[in-house]
Amino acid sequence: MTDNEHTATTEGDSESTELCAQCGASIDTSEWHPVVADDGADGEFQLYPFCDETCREEWE
Numbered sequence: 001m002t003d004n005e006h007t008a009t010t011e012g013d014s015e016s017t018e019l020c021a022q023c024g025a026s027i028d029t030s031e032w033h034p035v036v037a038d039d040g041a042d043g044e045f046q047l048y049p050f051c052d053e054t055c056r057e058e059w060e
């Protein structure tokens with residue numbers, strides 16, 4: 001009754017927030033925000049979210 005080491009994490013809420021790929025600011029994904037889709041060198045498809053268009057332009 002004392003085994004608390006396997007308590008489930010509470011990180012599920014993190015899926016509703018993303019970090020700006022340019023400045024690292026948290027983004028409310030319920031609001032519109034710029035997203036860039038890019039294929040990496042190994043062809044792995046990735047999405048880069050940005051907090052605003054200024055960060056998107058600076059990132060490119």
Ligand SMILES: [Zn+2]
Nearest residue numbers: 020023051055
């Ligand atoms: Zn940003």
